Amino acid sequence: xxxxxxxxxxxxxxxxxxVTLRCKPISGHNSLFWYRQTMMxxxxxxxxxxxxxxxxxxxxxxxxxxxxxxNASFSTLKIQPSEPRDSAVYFCASSLGGRLYGYTxxxxxxxxxx
Amino acid sequence: xxxxxxxxxxxxxxxxxxAVIKCTYSDSASNYFPWYKQELGKRPQLIIDIRSNVGEKKxxxxxxxxxxxxxxxxxxxTETQPEDSAVYFCAASMGGSNYKLTFGKGTLLTVNP
Numbered sequence: 001x002x003x004x005x006x007x008x009x010x011x012x013x014x015x016x017x018x019v020t021l022r023c024k025p026i027s028g029h030n031s032l033f034w035y036r037q038t039m040m041x042x043x044x045x046x047x048x049x050x051x052x053x054x055x056x057x058x059x060x061x062x063x064x065x066x067x068x069x070x071n072a073s074f075s076t077l078k079i080q081p082s083e084p085r086d087s088a089v090y091f092c093a094s095s096l097g098g099r100l101y102g103y104t105x106x107x108x109x110x111x112x113x114x
Numbered sequence: 115x116x117x118x119x120x121x122x123x124x125x126x127x128x129x130x131x132x133a134v135i136k137c138t139y140s141d142s143a144s145n146y147f148p149w150y151k152q153e154l155g156k157r158p159q160l161i162i163d164i165r166s167n168v169g170e171k172k173x174x175x176x177x178x179x180x181x182x183x184x185x186x187x188x189x190x191x192t193e194t195q196p197e198d199s200a201v202y203f204c205a206a207s208m209g210g211s212n213y214k215l216t217f218g219k220g221t222l223l224t225v226n227p
Binding site (some may be wrong): 042043102103104105107108 | 146148150156157158159160163203214215216217218219220
């Protein structure tokens with residue numbers, strides 16, 4: 001298995017532009033998580049899906065952020081419009097879905113908004 | 115919701131010494147406690163985990179202990195090596211049907227040769 005696949009690895013964009021991050025979870029994993037990592041705030045959970053359904057989006061910073069999971073093998077996190085304070089590493093992770101299983105993280109997308 | 119506190123934030127040891135990282139959690143219903151290692155510029159990777167029906171688990175040079183009464187758990191690394199240098203995160207899962215993990219802020223471990 002190739003693990004959790006994220007794209008792009010790096011993204012540099014101008015303030016106000018739309019950014020779309022993509023994730024392919026491990027086949028057979030039922031839960032998918034989007035995290036944001038910064039030095040100041042550590043690992044923050046933005047949203048997670050179970051069986052393609054959003055379960056908890058309380059971590060999404062504001063309406064500029066949206067996430068979708070149209071099928072079991074693909075998810076997107078969109079920021080529109082982007083702001084410099086959105087600069088961070090965004091990780092996608094997947095798991096088997098029970099509360100006794102750890103996550104497998106993707107390699108992350110380093111987003112820089114200038 | 116769950117709150118996980120992790121200490122220390124930085125830890126420097128000499129090669130061959132032991133390192134201990136401690137975490138406390140707030141939700142008594144939490145029942146799964148994984149530890150992740152993140153090397154510079156890389157993804158967090160699961161290195162060991164423990165479930166609430168077990169008090170201690172060991173895997174070669176790393177071990178994790180859990181005290182449910184006190185709501186704390188610890189990571190122990192023995193005979194540290196330079197390649198152990200990384201940021202280590204503890205996490206706790208909430209009880210019930212909530213699958214999400216709450217992470218500590220991380221500990222930067224530096225092993226000096």
